Amino acid sequence: MFVCAIAGLGPIRARMSARLTPSEPPHAPKTTATRRRFFGASAIDTRTGVPHPDRVVLSWVGCTTYALAMGGSVFLLDAWVPRLTSVGYVPATPQDLVDLAPEAIFIGHGHFDHAGDAGAIAEATGAVVYGTAEHGAAIHAQVRHPSFATVGLGDATARPGDRHDFSVGPLEVTAIRHLHSARTAPEHPGGSPRFFPRPQPGVILRHPPTPSAFAQSAARLLDAEGGTVLYQFRVPGFALVWHDSSGPLTEHAPHVLDLLARLPPTDVQIGAVQGYNQISNGLRDPRRYIEAIAPGVFVPSHHDNWLPGLTASAATYDGPLRTEFERLSADPPPRLHTMHDPDDYLHPERLTFPL
Structure with a gap:
């Protein structure tokens, strides 16, 4: 499948992302209903469609x-909504994400499995896209006539550890290049046992791909990383860190761990x-990030x-x-909040945090 996709990537890449229906205001029935589905009925004001600010979901x-x-x-x-090999x-x-009417899109890095739908969603919503200058250029190129704004958090000359502090609506944001x-x-001592789970291809039989969904994602297969950014989002009383990759900072940028340790709690x-x-x-690299950031709760992803x-x-x-958590230096260690597919997809009760 991948060989066929890459072999035909030239003509596939010429096709732009399918246009999505523009989003509606928060108070519109479709937007309110979609937000209630994604965030839970109790999290959304039924009159305005606005999320209640007393929780993070x-x-x-x-x-x-x-x-x-x-x-x-x-x-x-x-x-990006996964659908390359299964639908x-x-x-x-992607239309569901448009119907949420997001205010902004934050990109961790530019690979297809992270930013592949960003252009179509931003075009349909007007959401501002935050990421590196390279992310912005690549996402603009996903659509024919980009009309949305992008904010470049550094460019190809940026070094690991470069930091940007800014506000987006109610959020105070810190972005750090990692x-x-x-x-x-292998690191000796200090590393962790190598790990790679046995692939589980049975999902393809239960959720087979479709030509259109495959083509949409295959068109982005060669998109470049464009730099990797970690974000901390803050509102009064709560701080969330999100990063969509965990790199070998130990060998190549140990000073970034010190910078992460100095973020607000x-x-x-x-x-x-x-x-x-x-x-x-x-899982040594994720462990080093956790040790530096020292969160109250850690949620695994990717x-x-x-x-x-x-x-x-x-x-x-x-x-x-769990083995990695036994090696953490923090006392007490963060709480490990596991998430399992597919049951925890679109399951907001699992990730609701009262303020």
Whole structure:
């Protein structure tokens, strides 16, 4: 399947993302209904369609994409609905993300499984896209006539550790350039046992791909990383850290760990645990991020079976994650809040945090 996709990538890439129906105002019935579905009925004001600001709610949309209700506004963290090799495993579509009427989209890095739907969603909603300058240029190129704004948080010359502080609506945001996951030599001592779960391709039989869905994602297969950004979002009384990759900072940018340790106290950290270095150093890299950030709660991400045949279900990471938590230097350690696919997709009760 991948060989066919890459072989025909030239003509496929010429097709732009399918146009989506523009979003409606928050008080419109469609928007309110979609927000109630993603965030829970009690989280949304039925008259205005606005999220209640007394809680932070996230809804997992597969891989590292989340819908976020925080400070009375709606945002997207990454923007891609998995459907490359299976359709319907994640019970959402790009149109659903448009119908949330997000105010902004935050991109962690530019690979297809993180930013593949960003252009179409931003075009249909007018949401501002935050990421590196390279992310913005690549996402603009996803649509024919981009009319949405992008905010560049550094460019190709930025170094790991570069920091940007800004506000988006009710959120105070800190963005820090870090590293994408990459394989390094096994660390002795200090590393972790290598880990790679056996692929589980059966999902393809139960949720087979469709030509149109496959083509939409295949058109983005060669999109570049464009830099990798970690975000901390803050409202009074709560701070959330989200990063869609966990890189080998130990070898290549140890000073970034010191910068992460100096962030304001973090209540919840959502971090990628699947990465290229797991075949050499297991889950060591995610552990180093957790040790530096020291959250109250850690939520693993990028560990679901979004690419059946190459990935496995999130449950296979439970054992190695618990082993890593036994090695954490923090006392007390963060609470591990596991998330399992597909049951926890669009399950806001699992990620609701009262203020």
